[in-house]
Amino acid sequence: MTRGLGFALLALTVLADQLSKSWVVAYFGAGLPAAAPGPPVPQRVVTPFFNLVLTWNRGMSFGLFNRDSAWNAVLFSVLAVVIVTALLIWLWRTESTLVASGIGFVAGGAIGNVIDRLRLGAVTDFLDFHWFDWHFATFNLADSGITVGVALLLLDALLNRREKSY
Numbered sequence: 423m424t425r426g427l428g429f430a431l432l433a434l435t436v437l438a439d440q441l442s443k444s445w446v447v448a449y450f451g452a453g454l455p456a457a458a459p460g461p462p463v464p465q466r467v468v469t470p471f472f473n474l475v476l477t478w479n480r481g482m483s484f485g486l487f488n489r490d491s492a493w494n495a496v497l498f499s500v501l502a503v504v505i506v507t508a509l510l511i512w513l514w515r516t517e518s519t520l521v522a523s524g525i526g527f528v529a530g531g532a533i534g535n536v537i538d539r540l541r542l543g544a545v546t547d548f549l550d551f552h553w554f555d556w557h558f559a560t561f562n563l564a565d566s567g568i569t570v571g572v573a574l575l576l577l578d579a580l581l582n583r584r585e586k587s588y
Contacts, residue, residue, distance in 0.1 A: 428513045428522035428529075435530025435567040440537060442563050443546040450476045455544045465550075472551055477560050478544035499539045502532045520578040527571030534564030 450464040455478035466474040506529045513525040538545045547560040 424519050424522040428526035431526030432530040436534045439534030439564040446548040475550045477547045479547050480544045499536050502536045506532050524571040524574030527567040531564035531567030
């Protein structure tokens with residue numbers, strides 16, 4: 423039961439991520455990411471604190487190492503495959519629903535971003551939350567899945583620590 427939940431959340435995260443990215447690229451009528459900086463980032467104001475934008479991240483979280491190096495896509499994809507493999511082994515062995523859910527979200531998010539890296543050479547980011555002129559890092563549903571998954575794994579660790587305290 424727990425494995426099934428983890429794999430279902432993994433598949434749902436990948437599907438939602440890829441569909442949302444395809445939608446936003448079509449919405450802005452964009453093609454593949456340009457190798458060099460191009461025209462201004464397409465943007466649609468949705469609310470006073472949220473915009474839809476279209477950016478291509480060739481780096482990792484928060485735009486770190488966001489360079490035009492072809493090696494970035496390969497390096498970050500290989501790293502993600504190693505991490506996902508370890509997570510799937512953990513998923514196979516766990517009996518905790520909370521851990522299975524967390525792993526499903528993290529692995530699904532990682533796979534969603536790897537699909538972009540291998541297919542496009544960059545990750546499609548489009549969710550832009552801001553407070554006046556301060557903008558949080560632009561992200562996507564895969565990133566959200568990873569964040570939710572890590573939060574669930576941390577919650578499980580905290581709950582288990584209380585149960586095992588002396």
